[in-house]
Amino acid sequence: MNTLKIHLIRHGATDANYKGEYIGCRTDIPLSPEGLSELRLLKDDIDYPEIQRLYSSPMLRCRQTGAVLYSDMDIIPVEELKEYDFGSFEGKTAAELESDPDFIPWTSGKLAAPRGGEENSEFIKRVCVGFNKIAVDMVNSGITSSAVIMHGGAIMMLLAAAGIPRRRPVEWTSDFGRGYSLLVTPSLYFKSGAVEVYDII
DSSP states (O other), X not given: XXXXXXXXXXXXXXXXXXXXXXXXXXOOOOOOHHHHHHHHHHHXXXXXXXXXXXXXXXXXXXXXXXXXXTTTSOEEEOGGGOOOOOGGGTTOBHHHHTTOTTHHHHHXXXXXXXXXXXXXXXXXXXXXXXXXXXXXXXXXXXXXXXXXXXOHHHHHXXXXXXXXXXXXXXXXXXXXXXXXXXXXXXXXXXXXXXXXXXXXX
């Protein structure tokens, strides 16, 4: 089986991103006008990888990003790649949550999930399942290159779980419209779940 090249790209900016709000899978908001403009400028400045297939979180901000960066490609939605469920933190900023007794324990990793939200371990598992679906689809289709439009948190958790070199989630951050290029060797990946990060977009 041929080695796969999979490029993970973070969606463009939304108004909520500029405000610092926690926006997860409960709120399906569009890119802001500024976010769209920034993406179009990036597309002019960056040689985004040539691909054979385009996958995306089904959320609007990701699909809009895919339509800007790869306007000639059909988008294949992958349900498991939705952003984290922030539960009771949804739509609020860190400043607004300072008085919430669950906020600091959650940010420090002592609390598994916000009230009504998703446990971190379940989020990681879900995103890995979505990525595995992409790898299987590519192998079965004979496709060797793809891009995946994702959320910043999903990229961080996926690479912290599977990426080589090994890094903590906060070390896999990416700016809007940016991301990482991966080499996926099927024989290694389907055995160990490991992927090699070889470049930054």
